[in-house]
Amino acid sequence: MVRVGLQISATLENIDKLETSHPDYPFFVKLTCTNCGDKSDKWHDITESERVDRTGQTRNAAGSNFVMKCKMCGRENSIDIVEKSNVAYTADDAGHFKTIVVFDCRGVEPVEFSPRAGWRVSSSENGQSFEDVDLSDDDWVDYDQKNNNSVGVYEFASKFIKLKK
Ligand code: ZN
Secondary structure (H helix, E strand, O other): OEEEEEEEEEEEEOEEEEEEOOOOOEEEEEEEEOOOOOEOOOOEEEEOOOOEOOOOOEOOOOOEOEEEEOOOOOOEEEEEEOOOOOOOEEHHHOOOOEEEEEEEEEOEEEEEEEOOOOEEEEEOOOOOEEEEEOOOOOOEEEEEOOOOEEEEEEEEEEEEEEEOO
C-alpha cells in the first residue's frame, strides 16, 4: 500500500480558507496502474462518503472509496481516502504547495487532478462564505458583500506526491 498526497497551490485574494466540501466532495483524478503502468484516459471520481464493493455497487460499508479493475492487466485495484486527512488551504499557504488530502492506494495511483466544483471559500476578516465554488478554470472571482471587496482564487495548480510511511 502506498500513500499519495494531493498538493494544491493557489494565490488567494481576501480569502482566509479554501477547502473541499469533504466528505462529499468528489476528487476527479486520472489513474495509473502500478502493475502494468497503464494510464486511464478517463476521469474517475473518489468520494470519502461513498463506498463501493467489488461489483461496483455503492453503499457497502466493507468496500472502498474507489474500486477499479485494470483494463490492461485485469488486476483489481482500490483507493481509500485516509480518514481525517482533509485539511484546508489557508492564506498562510498561498503561493506554496500544501497537501490537502491523502489517498491509500492499492495497485493504482492518482497522477492527475481536476478540481471542478464543490469547494468552500471563507473570506478574510469574517467576510462572506461561498459554497460550491467552481475551480474548473483554475481561477475564480466573486464579490464579498460583507466586506465590500473582491475575493478570488488564482493560478490554481496541483500535483501528487508519494508520502513516507
Ligand atoms: Zn494494470
